[in-house]
Amino acid sequence: MIHLFQPLQLRSITLKNRIAVSPMCEYSSEDGFANDWHLVHLGSRAVGGAALVLTEAAAVSPEGRISPQDLGIWKEEHLTMLQRITQFIKAQGAVPGIQLAHAGRKASTYRPWDGNKAVPPDQGGWTAVAPSAIPFNEVYPMPEALTLEGIRKVIHDFATAAERAIRAGFEVIELHGAHGYLIHSFLSPLSNQRSDNYGGSFENRIRLILEITAAVRAVIPQQYPLLVRISATDWTPGGWTPEESVKLAAVLKEEGVDLIDTSSGGLSKDQKIPVGPLYQVPFAEQIKRETGIPTGAVGLITTSTEANEIIADGRADLVLMARELLRDPYFPLRAAAELDFQDMTWPIQYVRAKRTRK
Numbered sequence: 001m002i003h004l005f006q007p008l009q010l011r012s013i014t015l016k017n018r019i020a021v022s023p024m025c026e027y028s029s030e031d032g033f034a035n036d037w038h039l040v041h042l043g044s045r046a047v048g049g050a051a052l053v054l055t056e057a058a059a060v061s062p063e064g065r066i067s068p069q070d071l072g073i074w075k076e077e078h079l080t081m082l083q084r085i086t087q088f089i090k091a092q093g094a095v096p097g098i099q100l101a102h103a104g105r106k107a108s109t110y111r112p113w114d115g116n117k118a119v120p121p122d123q124g125g126w127t128a129v130a131p132s133a134i135p136f137n138e139v140y141p142m143p144e145a146l147t148l149e150g151i152r153k154v155i156h157d158f159a160t161a162a163e164r165a166i167r168a169g170f171e172v173i174e175l176h177g178a179h180g181y182l183i184h185s186f187l188s189p190l191s192n193q194r195s196d197n198y199g200g201s202f203e204n205r206i207r208l209i210l211e212i213t214a215a216v217r218a219v220i221p222q223q224y225p226l227l228v229r230i231s232a233t234d235w236t237p238g239g240w241t242p243e244e245s246v247k248l249a250a251v252l253k254e255e256g257v258d259l260i261d262t263s264s265g266g267l268s269k270d271q272k273i274p275v276g277p278l279y280q281v282p283f284a285e286q287i288k289r290e291t292g293i294p295t296g297a298v299g300l301i302t303t304s305t306e307a308n309e310i311i312a313d314g315r316a317d318l319v320l321m322a323r324e325l326l327r328d329p330y331f332p333l334r335a336a337a338e339l340d341f342q343d344m345t346w347p348i349q350y351v352r353a354k355r356t357r358k
Helices: 036-047 076-091 149-166 181-189 207-219 242-254 279-289 303-312 323-327 331-338 349-352
Strands: 007-008 013-015 019-021 054-061 097-103 172-177 227-233 259-263 293-299 318-321
Touching: 019 331, 036 076, 054 172, 076 097, 076 149, 097 149, 149 172, 149 207, 172 181, 172 207, 172 349, 181 207, 181 227, 207 227, 227 242, 227 331, 242 259, 242 279, 259 279, 259 318, 279 293, 303 318, 303 331, 318 323, 323 331
Parallel strands: 019 054, 019 318, 054 097, 097 172, 172 227, 227 259, 259 293, 293 318
Antiparallel strands: 007 013
């Protein structure tokens, strides 16, 4: 059995294999609109055989963007192109998913190739928000601490974005609770120094993600899966820990979350990350083992053998790939050949290139 190419059932959605396109910011939108770049970027990976194609972080509000060029889903006008993209993905036998996000204190920054620092107001910047008025670093914006009214707006924005996502044709919703963005910044005591019901204890720090989860789960069809991406550790003393991630995952499982997409880091400029092949897989394995919730593994997974062994060994249920799929959008087709999986379905237009590698 080639475990990487076995189906995965999440509620009523069947993924044809265990390879997913990880959300990857393209910084190529204007006013949040998807365009031909997104159609080709996401569509080519559906053609390449991935079972689940997740969009980049789609901002639930204009102030929730990382950069002025982020994808968005905060207004009805965004849906027309998104519908075209989801229709194409489905036509290739893949499942379209969307990652809903709010950048929090890491908002209003230039895209990486333009400098990766705060965008001033006269160049289109805006006021970032966070649990506490603590900037990410010296060149990022100074955020304003969210009021209770502001928190209620964030929850509402996630719910209405999820409603739009369903109407746009997405069949999997993922909440972005990782990499130092708004939800993650509420989880970590390094960035959350509130003294109200959203700060202090573990139960208070997870309150926002639970309220967003409940609001989103209430508006999407019960047959559609809800995923949550978390950073399993801040890689910084005094920050969010793997043990807290296990506790959170157990609670999210009870709240109707179907899979934990397990990443790490991104919250602290002082993080010390031992980057190497499969370096984040142990977090997915621990959460799966200790809670029973399905998990997704990410992080420097680059070969068909690595991906297959993660699934075969029960370390995770799904492999989410990013950079390797940038290098090769057709990695799933290549992996099937390398693993001698004979039942891989190729696009009819490409069948003449199908062969088993020796």
